[in-house]
Amino acid sequence: MSQSTFFRVFGERQDMPNFVFRQKLHIFMSMAENKPVSHIYEGYYITLYANRVHIITWNVGSATPPDDITALLGLNVGDGNTDMYIIGLQEVNSMINKRLKDVLFTDQWSEVCMERLSPFGYVLVTSQRMQGLLLLVFAKYFHLPFLRGVQTETTRTGLGGYWGNKGGVSARMSVFGHTICFLNCHLPAHMENSDQRMEDFESILQQQQFEGQAATGVLDHDVVFWFGDLNFRIDDLEMQVVKSAIDNNKLSTLWEKDQLNMAKDSETVLEGFQEGPLKFPPTYKFDVGTDTYDTSGKKRKPAWTDRILWRLRATAPASTGKRGSISGLTSGTKVTQHFYRSHMEYTVSDHKPVSSIFTLQFPYKVDVPLVTLIVEDEWNSVADAIAKFRLVPNYSRSSWDWIGLYKVGFKHHKDYVGYVWAKQEEVTFTEEELPKGSGDFILGYYSNNMSTIVGVTEPFQIQLPTTDLGMSSSDSSDFSSEDDSTVVHMKMRSRSPSPHKGKHRSHRSRSHSRSHSRSSSPKQTKTKEQDVTDGSQSSTVTTEGESTGHPADGSSSQAFHSEEDDKDTAGSGV
Numbered sequence: 001m002s003q004s005t006f007f008r009v010f011g012e013r014q015d016m017p018n019f020v021f022r023q024k025l026h027i028f029m030s031m032a033e034n035k036p037v038s039h040i041y042e043g044y045y046i047t048l049y050a051n052r053v054h055i056i057t058w059n060v061g062s063a064t065p066p067d068d069i070t071a072l073l074g075l076n077v078g079d080g081n082t083d084m085y086i087i088g089l090q091e092v093n094s095m096i097n098k099r100l101k102d103v104l105f106t107d108q109w110s111e112v113c114m115e116r117l118s119p120f121g122y123v124l125v126t127s128q129r130m131q132g133l134l135l136l137v138f139a140k141y142f143h144l145p146f147l148r149g150v151q152t153e154t155t156r157t158g159l160g161g162y163w164g165n166k167g168g169v170s171a172r173m174s175v176f177g178h179t180i181c182f183l184n185c186h187l188p189a190h191m192e193n194s195d196q197r198m199e200d201f202e203s204i205l206q207q208q209q210f211e212g213q214a215a216t217g218v219l220d221h222d223v224v225f226w227f228g229d230l231n232f233r234i235d236d237l238e239m240q241v242v243k244s245a246i247d248n249n250k251l252s253t254l255w256e257k258d259q260l261n262m263a264k265d266s267e268t269v270l271e272g273f274q275e276g277p278l279k280f281p282p283t284y285k286f287d288v289g290t291d292t293y294d295t296s297g298k299k300r301k302p303a304w305t306d307r308i309l310w311r312l313r314a315t316a317p318a319s320t321g322k323r324g325s326i327s328g329l330t331s332g333t334k335v336t337q338h339f340y341r342s343h344m345e346y347t348v349s350d351h352k353p354v355s356s357i358f359t360l361q362f363p364y365k366v367d368v369p370l371v372t373l374i375v376e377d378e379w380n381s382v383a384d385a386i387a388k389f390r391l392v393p394n395y396s397r398s399s400w401d402w403i404g405l406y407k408v409g410f411k412h413h414k415d416y417v418g419y420v421w422a423k424q425e426e427v428t429f430t431e432e433e434l435p436k437g438s439g440d441f442i443l444g445y446y447s448n449n450m451s452t453i454v455g456v457t458e459p460f461q462i463q464l465p466t467t468d469l470g471m472s473s474s475d476s477s478d479f480s481s482e483d484d485s486t487v488v489h490m491k492m493r494s495r496s497p498s499p500h501k502g503k504h505r506s507h508r509s510r511s512h513s514r515s516h517s518r519s520s521s522p523k524q525t526k527t528k529e530q531d532v533t534d535g536s537q538s539s540t541v542t543t544e545g546e547s548t549g550h551p552a553d554g555s556s557s558q559a560f561h562s563e564e565d566d567k568d569t570a571g572s573g574v
C-alpha cells in the first residue's frame with residue numbers, strides 16, 4: 001500500500017513523519033495478516049481500533065421507567081458511533097410481587113432499554129440482577145462475535161452480607177481481545193458510613209472472582225468501569241453552604257469535601273481509579289417529580305452519590321489530553337472520557353441519572369470471528385435460502401450449535417425468527433420456514449459451548465415472491481427430526497422495527513475473509529453429528545444427547561456443559 005493510499009483510506013495526516021508512517025503501516029499489515037502486534041511504537045497509537053462505550057448509572061427509586069429515555073441514551077444527539085451501552089440501575093422495584101413478575105417476564109427497565117436500543121442495532125449481550133441492582137450490557141450486533149468469555153457476578157453486602165439490597169453486580173468479557181469489567185454498586189447510605197462504603201467496596205472486589213485464566217478478579221481486567229449509587233456525601237459543610245455553592249455554580253468548593261475524593265488520598269484500594277471533574281450539580285436528593293433538593297423531614301444534604309470511575313490495569317499517571325479530556329495510558333490501552341454529566345430532566349426518582357461516554361483505544365484488535373457465515377446478498381427465492389459456514393481451527397464445536405435468522409433490530413440472541421441446527425457446513429432454509437414478508441435480516445451462529453453468538457453476517461434482504469409464500473404451513477411451531485438441518489419458524493417475541501428502511505445493502509459475511517462460493521442447489525443434509533468435522537479445518541465437535549427443544553432453551557447447555565465453557569476460546573487469542 002502506498003503512503004498516499006494509506007493516508008486516503010485511513011484519514012491520517014499528510015504531514016505524518018515518514019518513520020511514523022512506516023510504523024503504522026507495519027502495525028496495520030501485521031493486523032491484516034492476523035499477526036498480533038505486541039507493542040506500541042514510540043507512543044504512537046494506531047487509531048483504527050477504538051470502541052465507544054456509553055455508561056449510565058441511575059438510582060431509580062423503585063419508579064417505573066419514564067415515557068421517553070431517548071435523551072438519557074443520547075439517541076437524539078448521538079452520531080451512531082457508540083459501540084456499547086452499559087446501564088447500571090439501583091433500587092429497581094424488587095417488592096416480592098414485582099420480583100416474581102420480573103422472573104416470569106422481563107422487568108420493565110430491561111424491556112424499555114431493549115425497546116429503545118434495538119432499532120439502532122444494539123442487542124442485549126448480558127444482564128445481571130440482584131434485588132434492586134440491575135446491570136445491562138448492550139453492543140452493536142456485529143460486535144457480538146468479538147465479545148467473549150462473558151461472565152457475571154453478584155455480591156450482597158446488605159445485612160452483613162446476607163441481603164442484596166446493597167452490594168455489587170458485574171459483567172466481564174474480553175472486547176476485541178481486551179479484558180473489561182463493568183461493576184455496578186449500591187453502597188450503604190448516610191453521611192456517617194463512608195468507611196463502611198469503602199469496606200463494602202473492598203469486600204465486593206474480594207468476593208467477585210471469575211473463571212478462567214485471564215483476569216479472575218475485577219482489578220485484573222485491562223479496564224474496569226466502576227459506577228453506581230456509591231452513596232458518598234459531602235462532609236462538614238452546612239446545608240446552606242452546599243446549596244449556595246450549587247446555586248452560584250461554585251461546585252469546585254464542594255469537591256474537596258466529597259468523601260470519595262477524600263478517600264482517594266488514603267485508600268489503597270482506590271489507587272488507579274480515575275474520575276472526570278464533577279461539573280454537574282449533586283444528583284441526590286430531589287423531591288420526586290421536581291428539580292428541587294429534598295424538602296422532606298429527612299432534609300438530606302445534596303451529594304454526588306451517583307458516580308462513574310474507571311481504572312486501567314497497570315496505571316501510569318493520568319494526563320490531561322486535548323480539549324480537557326482525561327486520559328490514562330497503560331498496557332497499550334487508552335481510555336478517554338468525553339462527557340460526564342447528569343440528566344436533570346428525569347424526575348421519577350429522588351436521584352438524577354449520570355452518564356459518561358468513553359473511547360477505548362487499543363493497539364491491536366482480535367477481530368477474526370470463530371465462525372464465518374456466507375450467504376447470498378438477497379434471498380429472492382427459496383433457492384437462495386442457503387448458508388455456508390467455516391470454523392477456525394480449534395473451535396470447540398457442539399452438535400447443539402445453531403444458526404439463527406434474525407430480523408435487523410432484534411433485541412437479544414433468543415429473539416430469532418427461526419433457526420437451523422449447524423450440523424454441516426451448508427444448511428438450507430425451506431420454503432415453509434422462511435419469514436413472511438420482506439425485510440432485512442442477518443444470520444448469527446450460536447455456540448452452545450460458549451453460550452454466545454460467534455459469527456454474524458451483514459444484513460441481507462429477504463423478499464420472496466408471494467407465490468413462494470403461498471404454501472406456507474399454518475403451524476409454524478412444528479419442527480422436524482434433528483437429523484435435518486431444518487429451520488424452526490418461531491413466533492417473534494418482542495420484535496422491534498428495523499432501523500433500515502427499504503434500502504438494501506449488499507453484504508455477506510462480517511469477517512476479514514470473504515470467500516463467496518455457494519452451490520447452485522440446496523444440499524439435502526443428513527449428516528450425523530459424529531461426521532460433522534470439517535476435514536479442512538479439524539474443528540472439534542462436542543457430541544451430546546438428543547435435543548427436542550429449540551436452541552434458545554439450551555436443552556443441552558446444562559447437562560452437557562463443556563469444560564471449555566466460559567473460557568476465552570481456544571485459538572481466538574483472547
Ligand SMILES: O=P(O)(O)O[C@@H]1[C@H](O)[C@H](O)[C@@H](OP(=O)(O)O)[C@H](OP(=O)(O)O)[C@H]1O
Nearest residue numbers: 091132158165166188189190285298300350
Ligand atoms: O434501599 P435500602 O437498603 O432500604 O436503603 C435505603 C436507601 O439507601 C435510601 O436511599 C435511604 O434513604 P435516603 O436516601 O433518604 O437517605 C434510606 O435511608 P433512610 O432509612 O434514612 O430512609 C435507606 O434505608
